[in-house]
């Protein structure tokens with residue numbers, strides 16, 4: 473069985489040429505980077521470093537601690553801390569990769585730096601509705617992760633032999649995190665062909681699983697326990713579970729970024745719950761919203777409509793500028809409008 477060549481040969485050739493013609497390469501990914509954003513960026517960086525390119529990975533903000541084990545993570549430049557350096561690197565780059573995002577607004581304050589840079593841009597992404605801001609867009613919303621898409625690209629370039637253990641660890645991590653350890657969006661047999669090839673580089677898949685999914689701080693366990701016990705409400709008439717955490721609750725548990733990762737998925741294990749919403753008051757007047765769903769009930773459109781966000785059909789997010797109470801009221805006020813949509817999922 474062979475891996476399907478899903479990327480057009482023209483694009484593969486274009487990427488090859490653009491890499492060949494450049495020396496200083498910058499790789500960017502979306503804000504609050506996850507396993508897929510960081511895995512695809514660092515995986516690509518490792519391969520390009522092997523080609524003797526000067527490569528820098530720039531993230532808009534600080535990556536979660538749990539992903540620090542990724543090879544190369546120690547060299548990431550965080551733009552929110554080192555703005556001038558990020559500006560300089562983007563300004564002097566001769567090629568920029570845009571990994572795991574479909575619109576410049578997803579990189580936050582890096583956006584003007586990217587748009588001002590004269591370097592050509594290549595997008596590798598799997599979000600719906602990519603915006604037209606790159607020279608070559610390798611975008612496939614059917615792909616379960618940007619990491620899998622990156623593997624396909626390298627494979628079609630004839631570069632899979634250049635993926636050594638470090639890059640393979642990064643690529644595998646993104647494939648793992650964007651599919652919930654291969655529990656959703658993971659029926660494509662190609663994924664397992666890719667994993668088999670990654671394993672031959674010597675990566676330790678079990679160790680990666682344990683590091684990513686099986687590592688909890690005490691605070692993280694407690695905050696998730698509290699959230700589910702005390703702050704989850706079920707609205708069975710809307711097949712909805714809603715969890716909220718406000719500033720003082722987060723402070724009480726010494727919350728640090730990443731502590732509530734995966735929490736929003738938990739209520740989906742309750743029979744009859746089709747979608748789950750997690751509303752977290754990250755700052756005074758700033759609320760982060762995460763949504764997950766199963767099957768044909770799509771939450772990206774809801775995130776877009778209510779919270780100026782987006783994402784995938786079954787995993788999306790957005791933001792609200794105002795109080796957490798207002799953010800929740802906005803959702804509750806919208807519920808009657810989606811009754812018919814929910815009915816369809818019950819048919």
Ligand code: 5GP
Nearest residue numbers: 762763780781782783784787788789790791
């Ligand atoms: P999470 O709930 O894990 O923060 O995000 C899940 C997915 O939703 C992400 O992979 C991303 O595609 C999307 N997403 C999260 N927050 C936002 C947002 O503020 N804007 C947009 N456009 N997408 C988001």
Ligand code: MN
Nearest residue numbers: 508572618650
């Ligand atoms: Mn992704």
